[in-house]
Each structure stands twice: as C-alpha cells, then as structure tokens.
Amino acid sequence: MSTLAQTLDARRAAADRSAVRTVAKHIGGVLVGVGAWYWPIIVLAAAIIALIQQRFDALDGSTVQYVVGSARWFAFSLGVIVPLAMIRPHLAAGGTRRALFRGVVRGAGLAGASFGLVIACLYAAEQGVWRLLDLDWHRSLGLDESTGAVGFAVNAVGEGLVAFTYFLLGAAVSAGFVRFGPWLGLVVCLSLGIPAVVADIALYAGPATALAQQVLGLSGPLPALAGLLVVVVAAAATCLALHLLLRSIPVKRTVF
C-alpha cells in the first residue's frame, strides 16, 4: 500500500472517530445547558403540586410522577431541534452522515442516561421526603412501585430508555420532514411514532408486564423486565428508522 493510501486510511479512521465523538459532545453540552434550566423547574413544579394538594388535603402519593411525564417530550423536542441544526454545519465541517447518525445515537444515549438518573433521583428524593413527613409514598403511573435500590434501577433504566427513544424519534421526525417534505413527511413521521407509543404503553400502562404475568406466568422482576425489553425493541426500531433517514439526507443551502 502506498504512503498516500496509508495516510488516507489513517485519516478516514481518525476523522470518523473524532466526528462521532464531537457530535455526541455537542449534544451533551446542549443537554447540560438546557437541563440546568429544565430540571429545577420540574422540581419546583412537583413541590408546588405537593403543597397545593396538601393545602386541600388531597396529597395521596407521588407528585413527581405528574411532572416527569413531560421529560419525554422535552427529550423529543431536543431530538427535533439539535440534530437538525447540526446537519449542515457537521457536513460542512467535514463529517459524514454515518458519523452524524452514530453521534446522535450516542447523544440520545447521554440524554437517556441523564434523564433516567435524574428521574430516578427525583423519585428517590421524594420517597425520602415522604418518609420524613411520615406519609405513605406510592404512585399510580409507572412500571414498578418498588422503592429502594430496585425502584431506583427500574426508574433509571425505564425512564432512560423512553427518553432515549423519544430523542431518537425527534431526530427521525425532523429528518423525515427534511427528506420527504410536509405531506409525505407527516405520514412517515406518524408511522415513526409507533415504536415510541409502544414504549410508552409498555412502561406506563403495562400490557407487556400483564402479558408476561398472566399469559407466560412469569413472576418477580421478570414481568417488569419484559416491559423493559419491549422498550428496548422500540428504541432499536426508532434507531433503525433514523439510520435509514439520515444515510442519504440531502443538504440545502442556508438562505440569509
């Protein structure tokens, strides 16, 4: 192999790695910057709901559960905005669509991990406060009512996977509109939403869990794991859709 070919090969591998890392780093930076505003507002909202419910003697369990539901839509919005804004600068800076896809998936992973951990921490903190106030903690929404380490893990993984899926869904929706225009894009985007809806139902309404319990006769943590498995499959389907949409997305000139 000639020196030139070796140089090109070395540059190809290095450029790919660097581009993926840079996309993920950029998304991570946005998550930190926007999250610094979002999460305190969520905590404040949960606290206000709790105070109002207590004022009217209606406090009967978790209030965090009512506000963290917005997190998936927040992840979805970030998924719509951030990768779309990056497509052209990323390609102009020398990146490839493949690197953008991988970087966005990593970025969605960061979103999922951070959202899952923060939500699990919020539930854990709320449980601690409820204990201090000598109140019973329970929730009406969600995969599992476990407290302690098991509850923390289930919340972190479940909510993290849903946030991951919704972030990817947001990216796929914006890529769908760029690729197919408003009408066909709308049809594509509606179909793209199916896996996310499945993930949502699996996590919160529990048909997968019920199916695992009643039809398959599973018990213990296995039904909850079955629910999580459905969310994983939904995330993988969304990931595949995003890959197909991004791999040949054309880039139009920015008009000033």
Add this chain to the structure above:
Amino acid sequence: MNPLPPFTARFDDVEVTFPRSWEMGENGVARRVSGSVALENITCEFPAGQITGLLGRNGAGKSTMLSLLAAFRRPTRGAVLVGPDGDLRDPWEDAALTSAVLVVQEGGDVLQDEKVEATFSYYADLRPDWDPEYARELLDLFEVPLRKKASVLSRGKRSALAATLGLAARAPLTVFDEVYLGMDAPTRFAFYDALLADYAEHPRTIVMSSHLVEETERLFENVVLLDRGRVVLAEPADDLRTRVTSLTGPTAAVDHLAAGRDVLHRQHLGPTTRVTVHGPLSDDDARAAAAAGVTIGHEGLEGLLIHLTRSSREGTGDGGTTAGRPLAGKESHR
C-alpha cells in the same frame, strides 16, 4: 498525521435534477417548487494546486456544482471525483475526503445559536489540518468577536467568519462560494491578501465562485464558466484574458477591422463604435487599426462573462452581426 497534497476535483458528465419539492416561503408557509435541471453534462476539472475561478450568472448552477464536492448531495447522473492526483474517488461518505474538502458559503455553515468559539472547536475536531492560531489571527484581522453567537453577527461579520473557516481549515481542496459578498471593500481586499499569502505558504487547491469578477480575477489561474447549468468554457485564465479584443474608433474603420470575426458585442456612440470580437488581432491588423485611429483593448474576464452569457440569453443588443452564437462548442472542456 501526514498532510495531504493539494486535491484535484473532476466532474465526469454530471447531471443534477431537482424533483418537485416543497420549500419554506418568506411568510413561513410551505410552497411547491417545480422540478428543474440544475446541471447538465458537466465535464471539467479543477486542477490540483491552483486557484480556479468558477464564474456564471445567478442560477447558473455554481452552488449546486460546488455542493457536490462537499458531498452535500449526490449527482443524479455522472461522477464527481476528488483526491490527490492519481487517486481520485467519490467523496460521498468517505471521511478521509470529506475532512479534506471544504466548501464555504456566504454566512458560513456554523452553529447558529452557539458562540463563534463553539464552531471553531467543532471544526478543529473534524479538520485534521485546522490551524487554531491562524484562525484567531484572522478573526482579529476581520474584527469578528469570538465570544458572540454567530446568529447575532452582521452579514459582513458572518462572511468574514466564513472566510476565516475556509482559510484556517487549510483543506487540500478549499472552495469559497461567494463567501465575500457580505464584506465591505477593505475587508474583501484583506481577505484576498490573506488568501494569497496563505496559499503561497500552504499550497492547496482553491476554487472561488464570485460575482465580483473584476475584483477577483487577478487571483485566478484557471477559469470555469457556467451558464444555465452547462460548462461554457474551462481554460487557463491567461489564455482567456487575451481571448476577447475590443476595437473602439470611427464606425467605418471598426466595421472594416471586425469584418469576418465573431462579434460578441457592439455599441454606438455618435460616430464612434466599440465592438468586442472573439480572438486577438494579427500584427498587420493592429498596425491597420492604429493607422485608422482605432484603439485596441482587451476585455477582462468580467467582459467575457457578460458577453458569453448574454449572447445565450438576451442577445447582444443592437446590430450584433454574428452575436448570439455561444462559444461553448468551440472550447475544449477539460
């Protein structure tokens, strides 16, 4: 990492057609855009290690052609190849090539809602040849604030930012697509000087598309002229500078000298006529012209651009004899 030599870019029978699509109108409402042919049978080359001017009128297809080099889109037909001489490849999704080809457009492709330094950091990560110190020098030269968001910069500063990205990336194939339109005259000339100085120190292939032909033509070593999505000519700039001759003087003498030549343009002002003809005059004709009081001049590239593209659209005005014949068929396309 070893630096790469200057790249060659080649277009082989390239065609780009845009299907019917939607675009966002000024009022924010989507509107249907009919399909069109943007480029047709494009065959030409941007030679390695030279500065090539890509000229053409609005809508000629310049930006579409250049966007193929950056792999912003794929041609509908034909092949676009870039790379070091002897190892040309399709740049589509090839990180080794996309990180070595930079197409900068007016306003730059920057992270709009982030500070300028965030865009610099992004480019630094993806461009192996990026020179951060030179980038800062250029920002100082153009007085672009590093800590402001790109979206709040004026048009001129955004153009300067784009020029900075193009120069500091030191890509083996660097393309400036009318990047200097927003700059004021002093900034534009500072940019041209910086470009020439850095090009001499770090040789690379540069392609510049511009409407400001008179101002930029001194930079060009080669010229590719596009009109209506077709290559009209692709030649060394020095050959083109002597290609078109103007004859100014008494109408009868000028008409006599112009007889039998391709007249590209004709103007009358009282008894004086000025014609623009294709090709140089012989020594005998030059002596005859001097004796008849006819002044001989050479049209710059801008004149050539005007004549060649006008002849294919609006005609040459009054009385052009053989005007209206595009020269495309006469020129060799590299």
